[in-house]
Amino acid sequence: MALIRLSSPHVYKANSTANVMRLVLIATLPGILAMTFFFGWGTLIQIALAGSLALAFEAAILKLRKRPVGFFLSDGSALVTAILLAVALPPFSSWWVTATGIFFAIVIAKHLYGGLGNNPFNPAMIAYALLLVSFPVEMTRWTSPMTQNGGGWQIASFADTLQAIFGSVEASWYDSFTGATPLDALRHRGALTTEELWRSSDVLLNGVGAWYAVSAAWFMGGIFLLSRKIFTWHTPLSMLIALFLTASAFYGFDPDNYISPMVHLGVGATMLGAFFIATDPVTSATSNRGKIVFGALLGILIYIIRTWGSYPDAVAFGVLLMNLCAPFIDQYTQPRTYGHSSANRGMKGKN
Amino acid sequence: MSKVFAFHGGIHPPENKKQSTRAPISKAPVPDKLVLPMQQHIGGPSLPLVKVGDTVLKGQMIAEPISRISASIHAPTSGKVVDIAEYPIPHASGLSAECIVIEADGEDRWIEHQGLGDYKQLKRTDLIEHIRASGIAGMGGAGFPTDVKLHLSEDHIVNTLIINAAECEPYITADDMLMRERAHEVLGGIEIIAHILRPSHVLIGIEDNKPNAIHALEAVLKHTDLNIDIVVVPTKYPSGGERQLIKLLTDIEVPSGRIPADIGIVCQNVGTTAAIYRAVHFGEPLISRIVTVTGDAVRHPKNLEALIGTPFSTLLEACDVRPEALSKLVMGGPMMGVTVENDQIPLIKTTNCLIAATEHEMPAAPPTQACIRCGMCEQACPAELLPQQLYWFAKGREFEKAKHHNLFDCIECGACAYVCPSSIPLVQYYRFAKSEIRTEERDQQKADHARQRFEARQARLEQEAAEKEARRKARAAEAAKAQSQKTAVQSSEAAAPETAAPDAKQLKTAAAVARTKLKKAQKAYDEAAALNADNLAELEAALNEARSKADEAEKALASSASSGSEGGDDQSKQLKIAAAVARTKLKKAQDALKNAEDKGLDGVDKLRATVATLEQKANEAQQAYEKAEASGTDKAPVEVDIKALKQQVSIMRTKLKKAESAIDNCEDEADKTRLGQEVEELKKRFEQATAQFDKAEQVLVERAAQAGIDLKQLRIDAAMARAAVTKGERSLSKAESDEERSQIEQDLVAARSKAEALNQTLSQYE
Structure with missing residues (x-):
């Protein structure tokens, strides 16, 4: 009978980081399915490509860093990063775009900063931002949703999609399957009012429904994670409310020049960002109050960048900017501890 | 409810x-x-x-x-x-x-x-x-x-x-x-x-x-x-x-x-x-x-x-x-x-x-994974802390931040570690941080104490140096003062025995005279008795008179001898002289009476009356003197007594001890009883002596206190002054340079005069 001495507690909840990541992966399924349904095989191929590259890069860098490879690979964090980047990329992006992005996300943004838990920026978003700045043409060539042309379920074949990603296709092929996203269309409006633009644009007339549907799928996945207490309601809710309120204010003031708040919530990466990107615990604020501040500022930033910035979507840049602010927000949003009349602020101060 | x-x-x-x-x-x-x-x-x-x-x-x-x-x-x-x-x-x-x-x-x-x-x-x-x-x-x-x-x-x-x-x-x-x-x-x-x-x-x-x-x-x-x-x-x-x-x-x-x-x-x-x-x-x-x-x-x-x-x-x-x-x-x-x-x-x-x-019930904790700041611990914490932040601070030894995040409100309930998906032993980190902070605080306190002690010591040394300097100056001044006092005291001392000595001499003479007179009176009486003279009764009375006078003179001498220099004041001196004069007159008259009696002269009756008057006067004078003496030298008996009493007390103590040990050693029962009685007696006497001594001592202390002097303090001061003198002498013998020596000499003179002054004051009261 060899007894050992250990520090309390002696029991643990059956839970693990791998479990958390697995749940996140499960929660992305509705979104992935919706995207595949509306945009074709590209999304799935990108996910497969990004996932295997991410695991390969992760294994390689862990080996270089002399860390136990199997142990850290099994936490699933690399896969989550890969999926989030893959669904953010245009489905027909070339393989080297995806490879560059994954390399940057896993090797530079994550492991060079110390690995899981130590990265200041969301790896998927920083990779996306890098790609958007470096390869603007490839990154804005979004697949048109199959609803856009009104001809039923018409998507590029699996073989063509593989060809587009790993080989090369004629430029005209792209013309028939890709187009502007709703946000692109709304950006480049010329002198038209919102209503005129809405009536004249294919993507806005027929295609936007697909975007709404995809957003709804992400939303469902988010609610699932919320119900499993993987994250709290604070960040997504405050972000969506802030975005909605800001958009409402401008839309109510001048509906001709500004876009309806419902469109803001339904298109682009709003729902994906609210439930899968902004809630990344590593890079966001930590306390409940901090998460509310983080989400609200992110919502406002998204609106500002979408409306007045030079890029059509703003979730990636908004998240990266807020990642920078998170440590600062943490300092000023400590919760009020039991037995204290008020919360501590800042790093120093009387205690 | x-x-x-x-x-x-x-x-x-x-x-x-x-x-x-x-x-x-x-x-x-x-x-x-x-x-x-x-x-x-x-x-x-x-x-x-x-x-x-x-x-x-x-x-x-x-x-x-x-x-x-x-x-x-x-x-x-x-x-x-x-x-x-x-x-x-x-x-x-x-x-x-x-x-x-x-x-x-x-x-x-x-x-x-x-x-x-x-x-x-x-x-x-x-x-x-x-x-x-x-x-x-x-x-x-x-x-x-x-x-x-x-x-x-x-x-x-x-x-x-x-x-x-x-x-x-x-x-x-x-x-x-x-x-x-x-x-x-x-x-x-x-x-x-x-x-x-x-x-x-x-x-x-x-x-x-x-x-x-x-x-x-x-x-x-x-x-x-x-x-x-x-x-x-x-x-x-x-x-x-x-x-x-x-x-x-x-x-x-x-x-x-x-x-x-x-x-x-x-x-x-x-x-x-x-x-x-x-x-x-x-x-x-x-x-x-x-x-x-x-x-x-x-x-x-x-x-x-x-x-x-x-x-x-x-x-x-x-x-x-x-x-x-x-x-x-x-x-x-x-x-x-x-x-x-x-x-x-x-x-x-x-x-x-x-x-x-x-093993199945409480398996070993799985290996720790990285903290992803998922915040589950925060949701579980009953103290509303940010456990994940505390973990990072403890790990990075940022204890100030940990304290600022209310680490010490943690009750170590283990809820955070229980929910942690990365199996981080959070409570251990908090215990580590707490003990590190406590150690730091203890060290800090120790350092503070050491600093305070050092500062206090510095201040004390400075103060001591300043006091020493002040004392040195005071001593120099005091030495000068004591020097003048000493001369004054010496002169008064010299005067005192001179006035006292004649008194004692006078008394001695008086006593001797009285004795001679007594002898003469005795002789006269003896002769008269042998001649069967008719004035025998008178002579007898004269003889008794002379005897009592002689006794008185002896007593006076004895008391004066023991009182030493503390003789009477002016009044008692005058009275003494008056008494002596009266005695001389008496003596002359007695001589004349005797002569007349011897020769059977006529004026005997007259002379007898004169002698009687003179005797009365002499007696009165003597009584007045004694009375004055008794009141004037109230202190004297006490002072004399104190040493004697002390001695007596110690003697009694020794006796008592001896007697007691004798009892212990004695085997015979009768002896024991006898010795026991003796011991009882000794004890009584010892107690009496002690009581007397205490009383006398009390008087002494009171008197000193009346004079505004604390006897004890005086003793201590005197002892210290003597020690200072000894020290000064010692350092003088060690001193090398002339300058140093002269300085020490000066100090020594001052110390000596101080010691002497104190000794004198002390001797007045002891």
């Missing part, structure tokens, strides 16, 4: 309580040997009252509290103390500490004990003292001495008494079973505590997973006239934490760094109330407790009433342990309990549970 509030966080670990509540509480066997650690409570360790080899009775106090916050320890059974030494104790450190080991004699013989009867008639302080003497300390796990908490009503207003019956940790059912089976003891204890603290309201906080205990309590509560409410709280760990329970029951938070009494609340564990009940009503000190023995490695998990000091192995055997299945032995609950490495470790007052866990 009181409202239940909520506290932040909390977790719902598997309860595992059912296993140990199937069987009623049974008595654990009395082991052969009991090991009683001197520290079973928070506060100072107790001090053993027994030695190895002593026989003790059940309930006998064997160790007493040495400080305010400490508890006494009693022998759990009768037997013999076989060792007082260091043994492994049930503590997280796994260290050993001082224990008393008792070998049970199997008789289990009680010491005489009885209850207090109607405790409400007692003074409350006496009641609390009785509880302290019974060695009762909080039985919920922390072991805070109960009497200290009961004293709280002296300087706090206690509105609410909370009885903690939550028992929120998994596995533990000791309180549950106690309430089920002995609810009247719990109530009795509550009544005693309520009598002492006089709260307006008593709340019993109990988790809703103990329906049987709630029913049992409700049944006994019907018979009390106290304002007691049972508050059933939802099962959630750690609702039994003192601060969490207070929040649950009252919605008040205990301010950080304060105690519940500061907000008018006192908490007592339900087990403690039963212990108080037994101590007050039966006079039984805390020598046993109910302990849950459970876990998958015992076949019959149950609650045992076991003696304090019983080794865990005895308890495990009583529940049919499967040694091959046992992988972890936890004292306390799985959340905050302590693992022990050794099943010989004894049960102590705070041991509410013993979990014999199998």
Whole structure:
């Protein structure tokens, strides 16, 4: 009978980081399915490509860093990063775009900063931002949703999609399957009012429904994670409310020049960002109050960048900017501890 | 029914309580040997009252509290103390500490004990003292001495008494079973505590997973006239934490760094109330407790009433342990309990549970993964801290930040570590950070003390140097002054004997004269008697007269001789002279009378009358002188007496001792009796002498005090002055340079004059 001495507690909840990541992966399924349904095989191929590259890069860098490879690979964090980047990329992006992005996300943004838990920026978003700045043409060539042309379920074949990603296709092929996203269309409006633009644009007339549907799928996945207490309601809710309120204010003031708040919530990466990107615990604020501040500022930033910035979507840049602010927000949003009349602020101060 | 509030966080670990509540509480066997650690409570360790080899009775106090916050320890059974030494104790450190080991004699013989009867008639302080003497300390796990908490009503207003019956940790059912089976003891204890603290309201906080205990309590509560409410709280760990329970029951938070009494609340564990009940009503000190023995490695998990000091192995055997299945032995609950490495470790007052866990039941924690700041710990933390931030600060040794994030409000409940998906041993990090901070603070305090001491020393040295300089100057001035005083004193001294000496001489002469006269008178009488003269009667009278005068003169001389230089003042001198003159006249007249008588002259009658007148005058003068002398030299006899008396006292003492030792040595009974009488006599005389001496000394001291001088101080000063002179002489002999020497010489002169002046003053009074 060899007894050992250990520090309390002696029991643990059956839970693990791998479990958390697995749940996140499960929660992305509705979104992935919706995207595949509306945009074709590209999304799935990108996910497969990004996932295997991410695991390969992760294994390689862990080996270089002399860390136990199997142990850290099994936490699933690399896969989550890969999926989030893959669904953010245009489905027909070339393989080297995806490879560059994954390399940057896993090797530079994550492991060079110390690995899981130590990265200041969301790896998927920083990779996306890098790609958007470096390869603007490839990154804005979004697949048109199959609803856009009104001809039923018409998507590029699996073989063509593989060809587009790993080989090369004629430029005209792209013309028939890709187009502007709703946000692109709304950006480049010329002198038209919102209503005129809405009536004249294919993507806005027929295609936007697909975007709404995809957003709804992400939303469902988010609610699932919320119900499993993987994250709290604070960040997504405050972000969506802030975005909605800001958009409402401008839309109510001048509906001709500004876009309806419902469109803001339904298109682009709003729902994906609210439930899968902004809630990344590593890079966001930590306390409940901090998460509310983080989400609200992110919502406002998204609106500002979408409306007045030079890029059509703003979730990636908004998240990266807020990642920078998170440590600062943490300092000023400590919760009020039991037995204290008020919360501590800042790093120093009387205690 | 009181409202239940909520506290932040909390977790719902598997309860595992059912296993140990199937069987009623049974008595654990009395082991052969009991090991009683001197520290079973928070506060100072107790001090053993027994030695190895002593026989003790059940309930006998064997160790007493040495400080305010400490508890006494009693022998759990009768037997013999076989060792007082260091043994492994049930503590997280796994260290050993001082224990008393008792070998049970199997008789289990009680010491005489009885209850207090109607405790409400007692003074409350006496009641609390009785509880302290019974060695009762909080039985919920922390072991805070109960009497200290009961004293709280002296300087706090206690509105609410909370009885903690939550028992929120998994596995533990000791309180549950106690309430089920002995609810009247719990109530009795509550009544005693309520009598002492006089709260307006008593709340019993109990988790809703103990329906049987709630029913049992409700049944006994019907018979009390106290304002007691049972508050059933939802099962959630750690609702039994003192601060969490207070929040649950009252919605008040205990301010950080304060105690519940500061907000008018006192908490007592339900087990403690039963212990108080037994101590007050039966006079039984805390020598046993109910302990849950459970876990998958015992076949019959149950609650045992076991003696304090019983080794865990005895308890495990009583529940049919499967040694091959046992992988972890936890004292306390799985959340905050302590693992022990050794099943010989004894049960102590705070041991509410013993979990014999199998490997499957409590597997080793999985390897730690990276913290992803998921915030689950934050949602579970009952103190509303940011555990993940504290973890990062502790890991990075950023202790200032950790303190700023209220690390010290952490109650180490383990909820954060329980929920952590990355299996990080968070509580260990907090313990590490806390101890590091405490060490730093101690070091800081030490450094501060050292600095203060150094600064104080510097200041003192400077002050001393300044004082020395001032003293040196003062001495120089004093030396000059003393020099002039000395000359004055010397001159007055020289004058004194001169005036006194003649006096003594005169007296001597007078005495001699008186003696001669007496002789002459004797001779005359003898001759007259031989001649058968008719004036024989007259001569006889003259002779007697002369004799008494001579005596008087002798006496006066004696007294004057002993009084020394302290002779009379001017008046007494004059009187003396007057007396002497009167005597001379008398003598002349006597001579003339004698002559006339011898020759048978006519003027005899006349002369006789003259002589008689003169005699009268001489007598008067002498009397006046003596009277004046007696009043004028009041001091003198005392001063003379003091030394003599002292001597006498010491002589008497020596005699007494001798006589006593003689008695001791003497074998003959008759001799003994005789000697005894002698000793008695000597004793009396010794006492008389001592009394006289004391009286004289008292007079002396008073007189000195009247003169404004403290005799003692004077003596000390004189001694110091003499020492200073000696020192000065010594350093003079060592001095090398001339300059130095002259300086020392100056000092020495001053010191000498001072010493002399002091000696003189002293001699005046001694």
